Amino acid sequence: MGLIMNSARGFWLGCALLFLTACGGDFTERLQPKKTSFGPLNQMVVVADPNVWSELRDTVYYMFAAPYPILPQPEPLFDMVHFSPADIAEKSARRHLRTYLILVDGSDTTSRNYKMARADLKEVRAEGVEKPAMIKIARDKWAKNQLLIYVVGEDMNRIESALARNHERIIDRIREFESKPRGAQVYMAGQNKSLSRMIVDSLGVGMKWPKSAQAARVTNEVAWVRMETDKSSSSIFITSMPYRDPKQLTRDSMIEKRNELMAKHLRSGTPGSDMVVNSDDLPLTYRNVELNGYNAYEIRGVWEMSNDFMGGPFISYFILSDNLEYIYIVDLFVYAPGEEKREYLQEIEHIARSLEIL
Secondary structure (H helix, E strand, C coil): HHHHHHHHHHHHHHHHHHHHHHHHHHHHHHHCCECEECCCCCEEEEEEEEEHHHHHHHHHHHCCCCCCCCCCCCCCCEEEEEEEEEEEEECHHHHCCCEEEEEEEEECCCCHHHHHHHHHHHCEEEEECCCCHHHHHECCCEEECCCEEEECCCCCCHHHHHHHHHHHHHHHHHHHHHHHHHHHHHHCCECCCHHHHHHHHHHHHCCEECCCCCEEEECCCCEEEEEECCEEEEEEEEEEEEECCHHCCCCCHHHHHHHHHHHHHHCCCCCCCCCEEEECCCCCCCEEEECCEEEEEEEEEEEEECCCCEEEEEEEEEEEEECCCCCEEEEEEEEEECCCCHHHHHHHHHHHHCCCCC
């Protein structure tokens, strides 16, 4: 009897091994605990069949690798990587990255991307797609903390049109998704809670400051906080003023006020050198935004020191208090000569988004 049982166990074990081998690595991978996604922030992995990528590559680069606003030298919104479905299947590491844009041509129901979309989205059926074009979000397909954005169209033109209409929403969705891992990076060493208390007591403005943040100046009028590395200096400057007129929130008034504040409170080592906005030679953006629930006006541009060879990107937020009595000014600027500046600016943007007016 024991011999029969042992033979039966051996038979079923052999069948199981044969079954797993026949199904390939993808099936066995699904049986294992999911790994955590990895890879740099600001990376977009585009998964598209070769014919789709050949047709839409320029469109994707135009929308998602456009210059990040606004830096002294161009850096892209996202660092682009393209894999075909065969590339994705070939190496498991390619399935464990963080953010994917998956382009699906609904006119080719035999393509590998179409079959993948059909497995993940109920709107994609064997006989074709449910709508002429759609954008769908999936999470954690191959790894934990993973975002997949499917752009599905019944043909190439529909995919391109969907991207044109929705690329800003796609960018916003990715930035929202990246906020948590960005925070993990910014606060990896912990928070400087004593600095937070100091600025709250002085100005009534709360922020979550990383351990590396140091007070360059904190008074009852202003706070200037710096974060230094051997390659960069990132700063956040905070102050407020009474709100009297909507004209205070216009583009020109904001530039004038920023120049005035920087001339008064910040200096370089060169006598007679002030930090000013270069709005003559370089682009500058102005828009109404929401900053952690507050109504704010934002200017992005490039600062430089008059009579000195220093400069870098800045973002100024003019935030209207809920009682309409004050404008709080939060100014971010980076100095990193010879270095790419996108990451440094995004780190202090993340800190600014923790703003609380108390």
